Amino acid sequence: MRHLFMLASEGGEVGMWGAIKENPTFLVMNLVVSAIVVTVIIERSYFQLDRYRVNSKEFFAQIKKLVVAGNIDRAIKLCDAGDYPILQLVKAGLTQASKGADEIDAALSEKLSELKPAVEKRVALLWSLANIATLIGLIGTVSGLIKTFASISAPGLSAAVKQQMLSNGIAEAMYNTAFGLGIAVLCMIAHVMLHTRSKNIQHDLESTTERVFNLLTIAKPNF
The missing domain is CATH 1.10.132 (Topoisomerase I; Chain A, domain 4)
Structure with a gap:
């Protein structure tokens, strides 16, 4: 050597x-x-840190006020304020708000299954x-x-x-x-x-999914 x-x-x-x-x-x-x-x-x-910096509880509180008041369109526009996963998830449910529980659940589940893999990626x-x-x-x-x-x-x-x-x-x-x-x-x-x-993050997404589903079905807001 x-x-x-x-x-x-x-x-x-x-x-x-x-x-x-x-x-x-x-x-x-x-x-x-x-x-x-x-x-x-x-x-x-x-x-x-960047994609999930939105406080889901505070954001949902704003959405809940709008939905309870029947302002679905305003709530959807609020979701369009950014390209964050939490906003996308909530919007997926809101766009089906006028339909039945099955359609809302399917939309939320589909969006959740799309977002979750990206969190664990690499x-x-x-x-x-x-x-x-x-x-x-x-x-x-x-x-x-x-x-x-x-x-x-x-x-x-x-x-x-x-x-x-x-x-x-x-x-x-x-x-x-x-x-x-x-x-x-x-x-x-x-x-x-x-x-x-x-x-x-995944737990937060799942919790948000449940909150949105309950808001749009169990709470039965007037819209």
């Missing part, structure tokens, strides 16, 4: 950057994985990326150790050089392990947070 001999005899760079320069294959692969992970986390976090990917990063790190570790032990068995090297080569090789292998595990931990923490947030 030529790069280990060069590190040992000429004093190459140490640390993560040195490991990347000397044997970049698996570390670069995990750098790519980490970039994907960060992209998914940022995109999902922005999606959840969140499960983080768990897969955690496993991929861990395995890449372990492969890099094993590969580095195999090459290291093969190199120090070469004849003609002094004990000091072999010891330095072994030290550099093990350090490189451990960087692969640490980097892979670090990415995996980040993925798992992000997955827990985003998944929890997704479940809360």
Whole structure:
């Protein structure tokens, strides 16, 4: 393993950057994985914070006042004020307000089934990326150790050089392990947070569906 001999005899760079320069294959692969992970986390976090920033209870309270007063058209226009999922869901029920309970329920259920998958989209990917990063790190570790032990068995090297080569090789292998595990931990923490947030959003959508259905059927407003 030529790069280990060069590190040992000429004093190459140490640390993560040195490991990347000397044997970049698996570390670069995990750098790519980490970039994907960060992209998914940022995109999902922005999606959840931006698309679901409407307070569903306050919004429904406004809709309820309009519906009870018989102002269905105004309530629908209020829903058209933005392209937020909660507004779309409420509008789906309001557009069927003059029809029977079955039609209202069908419209709400259809819209809910359309909105819910988007909430969990790509969140499960983080768990897969955690496993991929861990395995890449372990492969890099094993590969580095195999090459290291093969190199120090070469004849003609002094004990000091072999010891330095072994030290550099093990350090490189451990960087692969640490980097892979670090990415995996980040993925798992992000997955827990985003998944929890997704479940809360889905519960909010389901609760809004029930409130709209009850308002348009059980309450029986005059419109």
